[in-house]
Amino acid sequence: HISNTPKQVAIYEAFGWPVPEFAHLSTILGADRERLSKRHGATSISTFREMGYLPEALVNYLALLGWGAEDGKTETFTLEELTQAFSLERVTPSPAIFDFDKLNWLNRHYLKQAEPERLADLSWGYFSAQMAGADPAAVHTWFLQLLALFVPAVDHLDQLPATTAPVFGFDVEAARTNEENAAVLAADSARTVLSELASRVRAHQGRVAPEAFKEWMNEIKAATGVKGKELFHPVRIAITGAHSGREFDKLLPLIEQGAALGINIPSVRERIERFVGV
Numbered sequence: 001h002i003s004n005t006p007k008q009v010a011i012y013e014a015f016g017w018p019v020p021e022f023a024h025l026s027t028i029l030g031a032d033r034e035r036l037s038k039r040h041g042a043t044s045i046s047t048f049r050e051m052g053y054l055p056e057a058l059v060n061y062l063a064l065l066g067w068g069a070e071d072g073k074t075e076t077f078t079l080e081e082l083t084q085a086f087s088l089e090r091v092t093p094s095p096a097i098f099d100f101d102k103l104n105w106l107n108r109h110y111l112k113q114a115e116p117e118r119l120a121d122l123s124w125g126y127f128s129a130q131m132a133g134a135d136p137a138a139v140h141t142w143f144l145q146l147l148a149l150f151v152p153a154v155d156h157l158d159q160l161p162a163t164t165a166p167v168f169g170f171d172v173e174a175a176r177t178n179e180e181n182a183a184v185l186a187a188d189s190a191r192t193v194l195s196e197l198a199s200r201v202r203a204h205q206g207r208v209a210p211e212a213f214k215e216w217m218n219e220i221k222a223a224t225g226v227k228g229k230e231l232f233h234p235v236r237i238a239i240t241g242a243h244s245g246r247e248f249d250k251l252l253p254l255i256e257q258g259a260a261l262g263i264n265i266p267s268v269r270e271r272i273e274r275f276v277g278v
Contacts, residue, residue, distance in 0.1 A: 023088050026066040027095045036098050052122065052157025054114065057107040065096040076109060104155035111151055116144050123147060123157050130161065130168050131263065139261050142254070149250050167255055169266050170241030172274050181237050189226045190234035196220040197235060198276040201269060207256050208268040210249055238275040239268060 005022050012019045028036045036043060048058055056079070063082050064075060067090055077085060111119070120143055124136065131139070150164050151157075175181055184190055200216045217235070221227050233243040245251065258265040266274070 023091065025091060025096075026093055028065055028098050029095045030098060031100075033095070033097070050158065052126070052154075052159070053103070053107050054110045054122075057103065057110040060110075061103045061106050064102075065098065066094075067091050076106065107156055108152075108154075111154075111157075116147065119147050119151060119157075120144055123151075123160055126158055126161050130164075134261075134263050139258075139263060142257050142261055142263075145254055145257075149246055149254060153246070166240035166242060166245055167251070167258065167265065169264075169271075172241075175237060175241035175275070178242075181241075181243055184233045184237060184243050187230065187234075189224070189230045192224050193220055193226055193231055193234050194238060194276050196223060197238065197272060201272045201276070204269070207260070208252070209256075210252050213248070213252055213268070239271050 002024055005024075008022075009019055030036050045058075049055075059079060060075075060077055060082070063077065063086070067086065069075070069077075069085055070087075070090065074085075120140070124131070124143070127143075136143075146164060146167065147160075150160060153163050154160055176185065197216065197220065200219070204212070217231065221231055224231075232248075236245060236248070237243050239255075240251070252268055255265060255268055255271075259267040259270075
């Protein structure tokens with residue numbers, strides 16, 4: 001807006017107001033070094049808010065576009081710290097590149113620092129389909145546990161539904177035919193492990209406690225000699241639909257508690273039954 005400055009000066013002078021000192025930030029470019037526009041992704045505050053970027057992350061990132069700390073390395077600032085550190089002398093005339101990777105890094109930093117209750121308020125709207133009919137008050141503690149497990153795995157909050165999808169169930173046939181899963185399930189050891197798992201499900205009554213599941217895995221390891229990823233990957237596919245994911249000791253209680261609360265979540269037992277065909 002450099003070309004607008006003379007007009008603004010004329011307006012100040014016409015009203016007899018003191019003319020302020022004007023300063024201009026550098027042009028912001030996309031990764032292709034062209035002027036930032038909608039083709040580069042989100043460009044409005046409302047869009048960033050809808051995507052689940054925290055205000056403090058966006059403020060911090062925007063401050064770093066065309067400006068840097070005096071020590072040349074500090075990159076995280078509270079608003080108060082920015083107020084103290086900012087100076088026009090450190091504003092560069094060179095174009096600044098809008099780097100989404102850097103913004104995501106800052107957002108992850110602030111997500112880790114955010115209060116759980118605040119994250120719950122910001123995230124609940126992303127789960128309207130999964131939580132249809134659920135009483136927010138009744139599932140509040142469970143929802144906080146869900147966020148504690150999965151928020152560290154996202155760049156911004158609108159990624160949570162996809163990231164947490166295994167908790168809410170999965171398409172058995174799609175899981176079987178997934179190329180990576182199919183390669184795991186094709187091994188003789190995988191069929192042996194799942195057969196052993198199925199036998200324990202048949203003999204078990206009620207919900208699967210984490211302690212019981214851990215005992216099962218130790219028994220299957222001892223009975224088959226299968227260990228490591230050959231042991232755990234087929235079982236994880238049978239329970240979550242994917243061969244990798246969050247820690248079993250945290251994931252399984254979350255699934256069982258969600259099923260017990262009446263959320264539309266299949267229990268661990270139901271998942272194994274569906275996948276193995278018990």
